[in-house]
Amino acid sequence: MATMKEVAHRAGVSVTTVSHVLNGTRHVSDDARNRIEQAIRELSYVPSAVARSLKHNVTHTIGMMIPNSSNPYFAEILRVIEARCFDAGYNVILCNSDDNPHKQSVYLRVLTERRIDGLIVVTSGEDAGLPALLTDLHLPMVLVDREMDNIHCDLVEVSHIQGGYLATQHLLTLGHRHIACISGPSEISPSDQRIAGWQLAMGEAGIEPADDALWRSDFTSRGGYQAMHALLRQPQPPSAVFVCNDLMAIGAMCAAYELGIRVPDQLSIIGFDDIDLASFSSPPLTTVSQPKERIGAIAVDMLLEHIQGRRDEPRRIVLQPELRFRSSTAPFAPPGTPARRSKTTLNNR
Incomplete structure (x- = not known):
């Protein structure tokens, strides 16, 4: 691999002059610049990103931590983040914590060693030392999807309570009254917030959910499958279930199919x-x-506002969810009566 010294020798200039051309730090004559650029092409010289980052204290690299790379929800958000960072001239380094707080802490230290300019984090459950660790990184930072106490940084998420409320209201409007809920782990904030939305809608309808109407799982399709098996084996199974993420809901539909229950x-x-x-x-x-x-x-x-010095104070942005009405829900039909299927429209696909 060619070095800057070899480029300088081929172009007949000093190493300092080559550095000025590469970094744009001083005017260099057109003749010298042309010789340097020709030498770079002939030698296939690639400047060291590490060396340049040490000189300018900027790497144009963003770190991102997600809790589960197999969950399409995070993959779909990552695709948007990567594309927007690329358009802005930044690369993204991705770390997957597997919902393991220890692994999360290790990867956060690895990211800082890579001299990233900023960090986007979807946290993995409860970790008592995480707020202090994130604060000690002294990096521009944005939390996504999951809130965390005792951390002074930006946050963007959806209103999980409103989402749980919308889901349950939809089922209530269809005439269901025995509505169960399959949620995620208790140490993850969206789990409890979505449950709160379910409870709020049920309470407004004058319904007190039974203790066995709420099941905890792990936001995976297997977890939803196992929880639905348990729900449907109860003496009085529900007529409708609010499942707190799509992966678990797809697993839940698989369990219903295995038990001969039509959705x-x-x-x-x-x-x-x-x-x-x-x-x-x-x-x-x-x-x-x-x-x-x-x-x-x-x-x-x-994140870029902070990195580029355009803003200092943190912000919290909460977006509103929307109902997507498809074919897995229908008006309540008592056992033994023909069910009336709900209509679904193509634009909801």
Whole structure:
């Protein structure tokens, strides 16, 4: 691999002059610049990004931490973030914590060693030392999707309570009264907030959910599958289930199918997130849509404002979810009566 010294020798100039051309730090005559650029092409010289970052204290690199790379919701947000960063001249280094707080802490230290300019984080559950660790990084930072106490930085998320409320209201409007909820782990803030929305809508309808109407899982399709198996084996199974993310909802539909329960004729299921796959499940999944493109774009824009010194004070942006009405929910039909299927429209795909 060619060095800057070899470029300087080929062009007949000093190493300092080559450096000025590469970094734009001083005027260099057109003749010298042309010789340097020709030498760079002939030697296939590639400037060291590490050396340049040490000189300017800028790497044009963003770190991103997500809790589960197999969840399409995070993949879809990451795609938006990567594209927006690329357009702004920044690269993205991705770390997947697997919802493991220890792994998360290790990767955060690795990212800082890479001299990133800023950080976008979706946290992995409760970690008592995480707020202090993030504060000690002294980096521009944006939290996405999951709130965290005792941290002074930007946040962008959807209103999870409103989303849970919308999902449950939809089922209530269809005439369901025995509505169960399959949620995520208790240490993750969206789990409890979506449950709160379910409870709020049920309370407004004058319904007190039974203790066995709420099940905790892990936001995976296998977790939804196992929780739905348990729900449907109860003496009085629900007529509808609000499942707190789409992956679990797809697993839940699989469990219903195995047990010979037709969705939505005998059981209505609604999810949360509106991942691309939700439109192509069987039946297509009614769900609460998160504005993923806006979330990703806002996260990048807020981070770049801090990196580029255009803003200091943190902001909290909460976006509103929307209902995507498809074919996995239908009006309540008492056992033994023909079910009335809900109509679904193509624009909800």
